Amino acid sequence: MVTFQFVPYHEIEGITSAKRINKLLNIVKEDKIVILEGRLRKEEEADLIEITMEEIAPGFRGIELSVIYPDRSRQDPFQKLKGGFANLLLGDRQGLTIIGPASIVKKIERNPDKIELFTKETKNSKKKRAK
């Protein structure tokens, strides 16, 4: 069985970067797959990788990470403007971030608007898709 835990953006909105990352990593270390509303800042994504590496141990072999985000390069100027305002008002709520433990998630394949998540126990039958 695979457990997904949804983390709404407001749960990480008011806390520091370090606390955000620890909160997400703690969930992953419980062998759950995090579905985060929105995305981390770019620097936080790098920090997440760095802290993951610091915490690698016999029981924790890292993470698989993927972010689905509206592709700005394919938007018209009006859509870009709207997206910019939304970000300004609401923070990085747009998109979806998936973080899973490497012991469970074998691979996350990302196409521009689709994520395919392959778990370790299965090959074809339990391939899960999010769109």
Add this chain to the structure above:
Amino acid sequence: MVKELFKKWFKNLKLNPFSKRDQIKLGLYGPPNGGKSTLANRICLDWLGQEMSTVSHIAHETREITIKEQVTIKNKKGKELTFSLVDTPGIATRIDYEDFIKKGLKKNEAKKRAKEATKGVIDSIKWLDNMDSVIVVLDATEDPYSQVNITILGNLQARNIPVLIAANKVDLKKANLEVIRSAFPQYKVVGLSAKYGKNIEEFYEQLFKIN
């Protein structure tokens, strides 16, 4: 913190009084096994006559930052560019010593390599702030939409560091340059084979444009 802020401003203005360097730092970044060290060796062989790093088919062969100072390249017009070439360990989100055992390493050796590899990833990320320009080396036979690639490029963009994407291994049949170009349309992508030197002249020309 104020010093960091000033550093960032001055860096953007290319007038960094805090900098102790007198030479451009050109970093090679990317996921493991993309061919960063092979490209570093190609550059050093072409311009210094000696190799820089050891390469292997097993991932995370480079586990420490390696620097080659005073690399000077010349273009067709005779213009010179001198830089310090910084070969970095591949950035990954997972490191499992069992993967190294599958590649033929003994258990103790695999565990040691995994530990060193995690430190290497941390060092690579920390060194991002020291770079003046970066070549992101991707394996042209692999899916470019990996989050590691996106995170590396996003962090370089956030730091205003000029980027050139080297799509390596174009000598292989599976290589698909167009997929990489369509994944990262905002960057210049040069297809090359670091191993055989294919299209390396075009790569050197592009280095002048980002520095």
